[in-house]
Amino acid sequence: MKALEIKGLTKTYDNGHQALKGVDLTVEQGDFFALLGPNGAGKSTAIGIISSLVNASEGSIRVHGLDLETRRNQCKLLIGLVPQEINFNTFESPLHILVTQAGYYGISRKVAIERSEKYLKLLELWDKRHGSSREMSGGMKRRLMIARALVHQPKLLILDEPTAGVDIEIRRSMWKFLQEINSSGTTIILTTHYLEEAETLCRNVAIIDHGTIVEQGAVNDLLSRSMTQSFVLDLKQSPASPPQLNGFRVVSCSGRRLEVEMSVGDNMNTLFSQLAAQDIEVISLRNKTNRLEEFFLRLVGRQASPDENKTDGASA
């Protein structure tokens, strides 16, 4: 069964801005799905509509086969939301925040307290349970919102940029946590503009830009469709002049650092033998950019160019 099925979703805000222009999206149950896109692409708008915080203009949404419009409350029971911005009452303690949220989902007080303990402990907030949530760090606040979203044990967990502005160590521990939640059977959808996050965590991804899905599929497939990749080579000595390479593009050559772009499937040995023929010794090599990122930038960069925007606007 599909955890989420979106068809023809559009959203025009009151000021006339069209944030979503006909989005179709399908997420299978158990998936770890990334909705990837630059700022302003429409990610939060889409999440807002799925979680009943924003009214859609057109389109239909099904959650576990239930129509959101006609079975809204049943759908809400299935969804847990971690919004992009802090939205809990900062005058309340973490424990109160969780117990109250559980109550809103019909969980009796006794069970709510047990659940709150479980998730506050899992997210390493148990020590802070009676403290002021106002005084917590950004990472803790984010974790508190994750705990709050899980307290009714939703089948579909939606996180809107959960790791934005969170330092790398905490980000990695959050990733680990989300992977565990996912492997225990919860479908996860997260929005992000960190490519690394999507690549590390997710099986499937949709790339959204200017309110339109520009690409959708398995992360691995998208990667294999990413046509070029760049490598940075550290050389033993700086060459007198940039090497002449056949079939590879020299992006830059300065000092002992050489950057080469090649197509996916090109033979590395060919590169090395050409370099060897020019008396250039390579000490080490690393992949310069994340391939998904290159792919993403090509898709989105093209779409975001000013010329494209004009034609876009004219045809809309």
Next chain:
Amino acid sequence: MQSITAVNIVAFKTMVVKEVRRFMRIWVQTIVPPAVSALLYMTIFGTLIGSRVGEMDGHRYIDFIVPGIIMMAVITNSYGNSVSSFFGAMFQKHLEELLVAPVHNAVILAGFVVGGVCRGMLVGSLVAVVSLFFTRLHVENPLITIAVVILTSTLFSIGGVINSVFAKGFDDISIIPNFVLTPLTYLGGIFYSIHLLPDFWRGLSYFNPVLYMINGFRYGILGRSDISIGWSFLVIVVFIVILAAIALRLLNKGVGIKT
């Protein structure tokens, strides 16, 4: 599948607990000030000035104004509670905690309203206790007295929710209390019997809904008032029905809370 009705019953209880905890946590701002101002009113108007006023409608002046002063506290506090709680939830965005949950809008409204009623009742009781320093406070009809307090605080709590929905900033939540509520309350016969007014002003007073609440309450306590008790209940209930319908419609349309 979980029954949505069962969910909503728990959700409602949760909201009430949360609302009561909210105003109890900040009791210095919510509970104490109305008791202090009631004390001042009773001292100044009841005792100092009242001794020169003599009788009003056949009662000692202090006995006449105590029901009005209690009612004023009930009105301002029930209204103030739902305005600050609802607007605070909108402003801090934690209203979203309710909006994403499977809670009916009617239950959301009821949760905030019951919070306001609890505060109105608590403060009203406290003011009643304060009044014992000034008068014997014999309650003629306890049931009517309680019913009027509950209905009146319900009405004003709903009003507070409606005010919040339209408010864009903190300024907007003080306009109605200052420019509508306070005048209507003062002109609703707290300090005087409308029989003292010239015909024109007395006629106009009948359009003031607060008059019916204060007089209903005064009837409960003193057993006598300017307005018949039937009219009082009718007016209050009609206003509740109208305002509740408006509030529910606003919530359903998501005015001010959904984009």
